[in-house]
Amino acid sequence: MxxxxxxxxxxxxxxxxxxxxxxxxxxxxxxxxxxxxxxxxxxxxxxxxLTKSCEGVTDPGGYHNDCQVALEGNELAAALESQAYYGSLLCEKCIDESEQYAREWERIDRE
Ligand SMILES: [Zn+2]
Known part of the structure; x- marks a missing residue:
């Protein structure tokens, strides 16, 4: 369930x-x-x-994507599970984005 x-x-x-x-x-x-x-x-x-909205992510340029995806059921469970790691409640797409930005930040830090 x-x-x-x-x-x-x-x-x-x-x-x-x-x-x-x-x-x-x-x-x-x-x-x-x-x-x-x-x-x-x-x-x-x-x-x-049982329904929470995705909190969205901010890109390295400071632009917030304003994601409002409704998280329910398994997706909500997954979002809650990774909330501590990402610092906010995120949908799958925003988690992908957030990972991508993390890599970008790493690259920026190295330069
Ligand atoms: Zn989202």
């Missing part, structure tokens, strides 16, 4: 730490029992947390 994967990452990365205990409790329940086990009102509580 892609929702469960995303929720697992949300719990693991502390992304729900600022939420009320109820939200974390339901998220944990979904992880333990499966998302479909939740009641409709419980799903409703989690839904806003």
């Amino acid at each position: 892609s929702e469960v994967k995303a929720l697992e990452q949300l719990l693991e990365t502390g992304s729900l730490d600022n939420e009320v205990a109820k939200v974390r409790g339901i998220a944990q329940l979904a992880v333990d029992k499966g998302f479909d086990h939740l009641s409709e009102p419980q799903k409703k509580v989690l839904r806003p947390h």
